[in-house]
Amino acid sequence: MKNDIILAGVGGQGILSIAAVIGLAAVANDLFLKQSEVHGMSQRGGDVQSHLRLSDKPVSSDLIPFGKAELIISMEPMESLRYLPWLSENGWLVTNSSPFINIPDYPATDDIIAEIKKVKNHLIIDADAIAKQSGSARSGNMVILGAASAYIDMTFESIENAVIKLFGRKGNDIVEANLKALKAGRDAIQV
Amino acid sequence: MEKLLLLGDEAIAQAGLDAGMSGMYAYPGTPSTEIMEYVQASADAAERRVHMTWSSNEKTAMEAALGMSYAGKRAMVAMKHVGLNVAADGFINSAMTGVNGGLIIVAADDPSMHSSQNEQDSRFYGKFAFVPIFEPSNQQEAYEMVFDAFETSEKYKLPVLFRITTRLAHSRASVLRRESLPENLLSLPSDPKSFILLPAIARRKYKILLEKYETLRYENHISGYNHFKDGTFRETGIIACGIAYNYLMENLKDTSVDFPVLKISGYPFPKDLIKDLASRCNSILILEEGAPFVEESIRGILDEGIKIYGRMDGTVPRDGELNPAIVGKALGLPVSYGQDVPSVVKMRPPSFCKGCGHADMFMALNEAVKPFGPGRVFSDIGCYTLGALPPYNSIISCVDMGASVTMAIGAADAGLTPSVAVIGDSTFTHSGMTGLLDAVIKNSPVTIIISDNSTTGMTGGQKSQATGRLVDICRGLGVENEHLRVISPLHKNHEDNVRVMEEELEYNGVSVIIAQRECIQTATRRKRS
Ligand SMILES: Cc1ncc(C[n+]2csc(CCOP(=O)(O)OP(=O)(O)O)c2C)c(N)n1
Numbered sequence: 001m002k003n004d005i006i007l008a009g010v011g012g013q014g015i016l017s018i019a020a021v022i023g024l025a026a027v028a029n030d031l032f033l034k035q036s037e038v039h040g041m042s043q044r045g046g047d048v049q050s051h052l053r054l055s056d057k058p059v060s061s062d063l064i065p066f067g068k069a070e071l072i073i074s075m076e077p078m079e080s081l082r083y084l085p086w087l088s089e090n091g092w093l094v095t096n097s098s099p100f101i102n103i104p105d106y107p108a109t110d111d112i113i114a115e116i117k118k119v120k121n122h123l124i125i126d127a128d129a130i131a132k133q134s135g136s137a138r139s140g141n142m143v144i145l146g147a148a149s150a151y152i153d154m155t156f157e158s159i160e161n162a163v164i165k166l167f168g169r170k171g172n173d174i175v176e177a178n179l180k181a182l183k184a185g186r187d188a189i190q191v
Numbered sequence: 192m193e194k195l196l197l198l199g200d201e202a203i204a205q206a207g208l209d210a211g212m213s214g215m216y217a218y219p220g221t222p223s224t225e226i227m228e229y230v231q232a233s234a235d236a237a238e239r240r241v242h243m244t245w246s247s248n249e250k251t252a253m254e255a256a257l258g259m260s261y262a263g264k265r266a267m268v269a270m271k272h273v274g275l276n277v278a279a280d281g282f283i284n285s286a287m288t289g290v291n292g293g294l295i296i297v298a299a300d301d302p303s304m305h306s307s308q309n310e311q312d313s314r315f316y317g318k319f320a321f322v323p324i325f326e327p328s329n330q331q332e333a334y335e336m337v338f339d340a341f342e343t344s345e346k347y348k349l350p351v352l353f354r355i356t357t358r359l360a361h362s363r364a365s366v367l368r369r370e371s372l373p374e375n376l377l378s379l380p381s382d383p384k385s386f387i388l389l390p391a392i393a394r395r396k397y398k399i400l401l402e403k404y405e406t407l408r409y410e411n412h413i414s415g416y417n418h419f420k421d422g423t424f425r426e427t428g429i430i431a432c433g434i435a436y437n438y439l440m441e442n443l444k445d446t447s448v449d450f451p452v453l454k455i456s457g458y459p460f461p462k463d464l465i466k467d468l469a470s471r472c473n474s475i476l477i478l479e480e481g482a483p484f485v486e487e488s489i490r491g492i493l494d495e496g497i498k499i500y501g502r503m504d505g506t507v508p509r510d511g512e513l514n515p516a517i518v519g520k521a522l523g524l525p526v527s528y529g530q531d532v533p534s535v536v537k538m539r540p541p542s543f544c545k546g547c548g549h550a551d552m553f554m555a556l557n558e559a560v561k562p563f564g565p566g567r568v569f570s571d572i573g574c575y576t577l578g579a580l581p582p583y584n585s586i587i588s589c590v591d592m593g594a595s596v597t598m599a600i601g602a603a604d605a606g607l608t609p610s611v612a613v614i615g616d617s618t619f620t621h622s623g624m625t626g627l628l629d630a631v632i633k634n635s636p637v638t639i640i641i642s643d644n645s646t647t648g649m650t651g652g653q654k655s656q657a658t659g660r661l662v663d664i665c666r667g668l669g670v671e672n673e674h675l676r677v678i679s680p681l682h683k684n685h686e687d688n689v690r691v692m693e694e695e696l697e698y699n700g701v702s703v704i705i706a707q708r709e710c711i712q713t714a715t716r717r718k719r720s
Contacts, residue, residue: 010539011541019363023196023363027194027196027365032365033196033363033364033365034362034363034364035362035363035364036361036362036363037198037361037362037363038305039221039222039224039225039306039361039651040221040222040305040306040649040650041221041305041306041541041649042305042306042541043541043651044541044542044543044544044577044649045539045541045542045543045544046539046540046541046542047539051362059364060437060438060440060441060444061437061438061440061441061514061515062358062359062362062434062437063358063438063514063515064515065441065514065515065516065519065526065527066515066516066526066527066528066529067527067528067529068527069529078535078536078537078539079539081532081533081535081536082532082536084529084530084531084532084533085528085530085531085532086529087529087530088527088529089529091529102539102542103539103540103542104581105537106537107535107536107537111535112535115533115535118533119530
């Protein structure tokens with residue numbers, strides 16, 4: 001088993017929490033793991049990504065080689081496209097549809113969606129809206145993770161447990177809100 | 192033993208705590224910041240009362256750690272690569288004095304300059320100072336090495352350089368902990384003169400240092416990290432240093448070519464290892480993250496009869512971070528690729544947060560300075576450096592911490608008046624205060640704006656030594672009361688702020704304007720908790 005996953009987004013969108021959840025789940029599943037993160041300058045509203053590598057064998061490189069990622073999980077539609085050089089031929093691209101506009105030359109959303117649709121396996125969901133409906137507008141990252149979890153080779157239950165572990169010290173309400181958002185994301189792709 | 196999921200930085204911090212470290216000293220800087228932050232978050236460290244407050248800059252951190260080592264205890268200093276420039280005087284001379292308790296200096300390099308002004312390779316500093324260098328390839332090795340680094344440091348009475356790069360610092364993997372060691376007891380050095388570098392003593396100590404350095408090549412704690420694995424392919428043998436080894440292994444798992452591989456993670460390394468590899472192969476490919484440090488020294492040792500490939504002949508790009516594809520190409524192996532990035536994707540550079548006081552400060556400054564003409568606003572390193580980008584385009588420099596003040600002084604000396612410096616609060620206490628003293632003594636026609644967000648913002652909001660002290664510091668350094676102004680950079684105060692700046696730009700002497708507004712990130716975090 002091997003899952004090479006790229007997490008994409010804009011600084012402040014919560015991709016490090018997605019990475020932490022998958023990481024905790026991987027450890028609980030006794031998988032080998034390397035998880036490379038961006039800290040520093042780009043966290044101020046720049047593009048950020050994380051390389052997550054799960055495997056039943058030891059992982060060498062902290063970075064995923066080009067063309068080898070099974071999955072791109074993106075909090076932002078334009079950002080999902082930035083990492084296409086890493087996506088493998090049969091890989092999945094799962095992205096939020098709500099744009100994060102903090103640059104003057106942000107392209108037309110339709111043009112971005114058209115490009116995403118050219119990717120063989122893609123899934124576009126409105127994570128912000130689903131998060132709001134589920135009662136926790138700030139949990140868009142968990143919605144996306146819920147949707148993408150269908151393409152990760154770990155049980156949904158183990159991902160739920162990781163959410164409980166990660167947010168546990170922030171209290172029950174926060175845990176419940178995140179679990180609800182995760183589930184809403186997962187359910188969104190089954191309709 | 193317990194398994195933890197740790198960043199490379201965190202593995203080093205945890206290892207320090209487990210290896211009996213009594214003090215952690217640091218100034219924040221990407222990608223090293225998380226080392227100190229991990230110690231600060233550790234309940235064990237708090238209970239043991241391990242030293243863990245930030246220092247004003249890397250030099251004060253380095254010297255305080257040396258002081259702790261003098262007193263017999265194990266200490267660690269952490270900084271980003273350019274921090275070692277600031278700490279260099281203390282660092283190089285600590286090799287001359289030697290140490291008492293084990294002393295590790297962690298320098299985190301940033302090849303490809305993800306968050307830095309340059310990509311200098313700290314290994315050169317280690318060689319320059321004649322100290323052992325450890326360069327881990329992964330998180331577990333980083334953890335283990337800290338124990339060996341402390342052992343080596345105490346055995347040879349030398350400080351040890353621990354060199355990591357961004358990818359290791361900020362990548363997480365599981366780390367198996369070891370049995371903890373007790374901290375050292377307080378003890379004085381056996382030679383009471385050993386820290387007095389008067390020429391007569393220093394000359395003697397330098398000879399000892401040079402001798403030690405040669406014996407280090409055969410020290411097991413170091414060369415235990417240099418492995419040779421022979422292979423059947425005689426055409427090319429490979430030397431992989433530190434993290435480059437991972438990219439090599441990533442490529443070798445998909446190929447049947449059996450390359451001989453020498454992994455180097457400890458310096459100085461025995462020359463025999465290289466000679467042995469060279470005797471088995473027709474050529475050598477050298478893979479190293481950063482500069483061609485090993486390559487340069489090897490090209491000197493054995494250039495005849497054997498071809499050497501690396502960064503110096505273009506087989507590997509001369510600059511920038513390595514990745515699996517670069518290494519695959521250098522090996523002559525097939526390299527995969529997904530799809531090109533479509534042209535709709537635009538650059539997304541970092542930018543000021545919504546509600547950032549630096550932005551309002553620059554809006555006011557742009558208006559006030561406009562009549563004097565362009566090219567006179569020097570700046571420094573921090574979030575406020577983003578004032579270089581549109582729509583602000585306010586600043587013309589960002590060189591090294593503190594340089595805004597001193598460059599403004601020099602430009603004013605040359606006749607560019609008024610000259611302006613924009614500096615952050617943490618940068619000011621790091622290295623701006625001495626420059627301000629120079630300005631006061633000469634009464635330079637400079638206007639210094641301290642953009643005070645009461646935190647070390649760029650690196651994630653660490654405590655700033657300047658908080659609550661700026662007015663007193665400036666007054667103490669001799670800035671006149673009537674030219675020491677405090678403003679609040681809010682949009683609603685724009686007109687008033689422009690007027691204050693105009694008044695001080697008109698003044699033919701030293702002015703300091705403190706633009707005070709809490710960082711929106713730390714303010715939000717404070718309200719949430
Ligand atoms: C010698 C050196 N040490 C550390 C750094 C890393 N660094 C860059 S910006 C910065 C923070 C500056 O804080 P402050 O001056 O308060 O400005 P802010 O980011 O809060 O606006 C630090 C620590 C560096 N570039 N050089």
